[in-house]
Amino acid sequence: MITVLKHNATPEQIQHLIDWLKHLNVDVHVSHGKEVTVLGLIGDTSRVDMELLASLEMVSSVKRVSEPFKQANRKFHPVDSVVSVGDVKIGGGHFAMIAGPCSVESEEQIIEVAQSVKASGANILRGGAYKPRTSPYAFQGLKDEGLRLLVEAKKATGMPIITEIMNIRTLDLFEDVDIIQVGARNMQNFDLLQELGKTQKPILLKRGLANTLQELLMSAEYIMSEGNENIILCERGIRTYETYTRNTLDLSAIPVLHELSHLPVVIDPSHATGKSRLVSPMAAAAAAAGADGIMVEVHNNPSCALCDGAQSLTLAQFAELNKKVNRVREAIR
Amino acid sequence: MITVLKHNATPEQIQHLIDWLKHLNVDVHVSHGKEVTVLGLIGDTSRVDMELLASLEMVSSVKRVSEPFKQANRKFHPVDSVVSVGDVKIGGGHFAMIAGPCSVESEEQIIEVAQSVKASGANILRGGAYKPRTSPYAFQGLKDEGLRLLVEAKKATGMPIITEIMNIRTLDLFEDVDIIQVGARNMQNFDLLQELGKTQKPILLKRGLANTLQELLMSAEYIMSEGNENIILCERGIRTYETYTRNTLDLSAIPVLHELSHLPVVIDPSHATGKSRLVSPMAAAAAAAGADGIMVEVHNNPSCALCDGAQSLTLAQFAELNKKVNRVREAIR
């Protein structure tokens, strides 16, 4: 950690600061320049409160030179992590094609979608049981009944399943769920993360709407520091001033996260764009940028003339998307 | 709710959509124009999924004409709400001056700060016991011991106390806490909001880093829809591209929230700016814009030469700030 002091810091103040830092078991290397004095902090700086330090009157700026995440860091784990879910592997060259409906609605629906997306090439089934909604008056999902139906679809097709948890008190109900999803709004629900860290369930951790990639990795670290290393990172769009798309999908997250971390990276173009006609080009782009997986919403309402064109793909559109993604993956090898 | 259809929507599609909407018990008023057809949706539209509607191929756009929040809405409750906390009132002309340390550190610390800020004009004591931290390796607060010390300070000074909850499972420990704070990261932790809605505790609800004012009011609605109407809204800075301040304090939130809602609005300039020298001007500005209260961090380390200038104000700086805020409040009457 590098701390740059202001030019008007007095020798007494500087000594004060150095004593305090040494008290925290950090070695301090002082370098006096003409305009500024620079302190190099060496050793375990994890106990140094960077924001407090930065806010001191005498301090011009503070900079970490080592990333604050350890277990998620590629430096300490150079090889790609591979997360195993039943027979499916994610990361290190293995690709997750996750598909399924936004919400689980009925046994017929989830099983029909599951069979169809499996036949088209999906290897993991998604489906919402607990749905986070901005409004308390909106449909919140079938909840435990939704979980039960998802497990039925798993039995019927053999596909591993992924669904979102919203409250740690429902954890027992997720026993047969293969991957637990932590939604964007809960990315910094630290108590939830820590509890999930005590399980060995694979966790798909979505980036929050206004969170940096480093914060995403710090949240992964919360889970890993409790012992669970089965983390899949997921970019699903960030909030910007642009309103034409629901969010702005940040595909540079893929190479950046691969550089900083060994964890696999999955992209969710359905939630990011909010429009089904944008899902296919963004899925292809994600594959071209090196994603370890794609998660898309697919529905099966052949009689519902309304739903074509909504956020979810039809079964046929998904089959096309899967072929295209595979061709692109082949092209970048 | 107004739904604008694309010019190439077929009569069959339009009839399909109208039937579906009527099925949801919504009256539909159709208006055919040259370029577009507009559907006016009348009645209780809360069951209509606006995002689904907007994502239909045939739909150009959807617009709510009535706000989606009801109990938090000034339209249905024109008079300012006043939240009572012991003898202290907030809103409707009553001002909350909330002060205290970032974290509760020791009995001596919290009592000394409490006595001093009370003497300087504060009427509510703040102090962090459970601290949300980006890093799992950072200090997370004294937790239940911090809560206990805060209650000691309440007994010693008679001041009502406010502190943050991070996990609903600790709710029992908040019995003697007067106002429960929901932090920015938990603004859309809907399960937590609903549980707090089942209590009658005053709740200070902070705006999330990337949440709109409407989303803040929807989260207040989550609490109110469960029966708890004692809500205080709090603006504490939003995330933008500007890096000189920690966040960008959006003071226009004050008149906007007062226009949309009857709930009191408190401003936290300490977290928004991250620099104590910016706290006083922003507190004065908040008062000038009509805030119902200010919440600031104050510390008492006379021996700690380091801490002057950090995010927290000294006891003397707080006394000055309080006088200034009172003069500004007088000026705008």
Added chain:
Amino acid sequence: MITVLKHNATPEQIQHLIDWLKHLNVDVHVSHGKEVTVLGLIGDTSRVDMELLASLEMVSSVKRVSEPFKQANRKFHPVDSVVSVGDVKIGGGHFAMIAGPCSVESEEQIIEVAQSVKASGANILRGGAYKPRTSPYAFQGLKDEGLRLLVEAKKATGMPIITEIMNIRTLDLFEDVDIIQVGARNMQNFDLLQELGKTQKPILLKRGLANTLQELLMSAEYIMSEGNENIILCERGIRTYETYTRNTLDLSAIPVLHELSHLPVVIDPSHATGKSRLVSPMAAAAAAAGADGIMVEVHNNPSCALCDGAQSLTLAQFAELNKKVNRVREAIR
């Protein structure tokens, strides 16, 4: 244009507003609902000031139902526009591979880079002569001498050239330039746009750092409304809170712009990411999302050990990128 009035608007106010709108030669279709009154504005609404209308006390909201851009609009020009630059075509299936150094530095440099990138598959040469710099003390480019050297490279290789204009007073110097670039900071320099609209030069128009896609199309409209239809749109990253990359590359701009407009869309991953190691995955992603071209920075300093890894690609890295982009383009056909 749809105007939603507040429920407390009086009949006199409504009549006032209707009279005023009719005075602007707009037909008004009134629809009274229980909660709101909706005015449908029909005809040429381009003279109606939408912001003024929206700011009226009695107005709840205003919504355009037809896009405010005409000549750039795909509705009125369903077929892809193809911009021709010498023998090179851009758009409608024709791909622009634009490469070259950030700044033109010397005749040797620009000619060597030009020959190399041409051999590797580039079909247009880029090079900065006038450089917009945040600081007045930074290097501003070789200016007219840079233009001259770029023209030399064009003669030597036969490649069309593109370079940025910063001031309309230098337009005469751009006679031999094939594509004039308008930089992100000048996207809303409306006087410059109008002057360029009076030429027939192909214009590459970059999206501003904080501009919406609709604003980009309105700026294209500024040029087109003066008679120049040779416009190429360029996404080069937008400003967000994320700091790991220089900007956030918004690749959903590609399908969105293709949906809204007939103009070709080129992506600049070099400026968006600021790091050469991110350029290749983002270029491949852009191709997968359907871009009509890529513009990348390439340098030729074999002796400069420093420069490897900087924003610019080496000649060898560009050759690899070009192959990869071609394979991806093949894959999505």
Added chain:
Amino acid sequence: MITVLKHNATPEQIQHLIDWLKHLNVDVHVSHGKEVTVLGLIGDTSRVDMELLASLEMVSSVKRVSEPFKQANRKFHPVDSVVSVGDVKIGGGHFAMIAGPCSVESEEQIIEVAQSVKASGANILRGGAYKPRTSPYAFQGLKDEGLRLLVEAKKATGMPIITEIMNIRTLDLFEDVDIIQVGARNMQNFDLLQELGKTQKPILLKRGLANTLQELLMSAEYIMSEGNENIILCERGIRTYETYTRNTLDLSAIPVLHELSHLPVVIDPSHATGKSRLVSPMAAAAAAAGADGIMVEVHNNPSCALCDGAQSLTLAQFAELNKKVNRVREAIR
């Protein structure tokens, strides 16, 4: 400037970099740590391209320790600058109350507004002649005729006038204008800034929609480096994800700019909020935060029932606002 090198930088690479930096006449102070090597760059680092340096493979990060602006910097000019405009002074305790219509429409209009706002306490008259508009089809202002009418109003009332320039080629027409405004969209139109730097006209420089405070000061530096020190900085709202207000007014800009620079700071709450009912609280807040002036839009259409509540204040509302702002200024002394 501090440059932190990655731990895998080789001694040869480091020596290469040091040689290159010395070649730029910068002294380099090397500090080897366990994890990283830190280079302290001493002397005139203005010629060092910080972005290039940061993008080198071997470099982890680069940090300026001295601000890149010199003439705008308070360090080198500790006393507040006072800009004089006729008898009116701005900065250093002198307050500018700038008021007038959005656009100059007619001689009657501009003179009536001028007389009224002068009587209510305004000391500078604003009025748009050249109007930047997103759409080429929107009203662009009365242009030179607008300028002429503004000068008439100046003669009639003795008030200094301010209006916006959009194109340096019209500079001659601004001879009788007292303050030339550079709009948000032109904040980084560097050629325009440099030309204005060659005059001695006071310049009101508006912050761009997505520009940092440091970039605003760098643009002031562009003007000052050419010899014109009469700069007034203006915050007018930045673009964020919040859509209820037109922009987000960043009032912390006031104390921050006062800390970094000696230049006066004026706030424009009309454009920032887009709603007249938000202008008065934001103007009071700006005064409380220490602004050196306020610029607001005022109209005079007593017969136009429509216009009440629009972005502009009525004459009576302005009179109230002026009194309130004065009381707040008194309160913070």
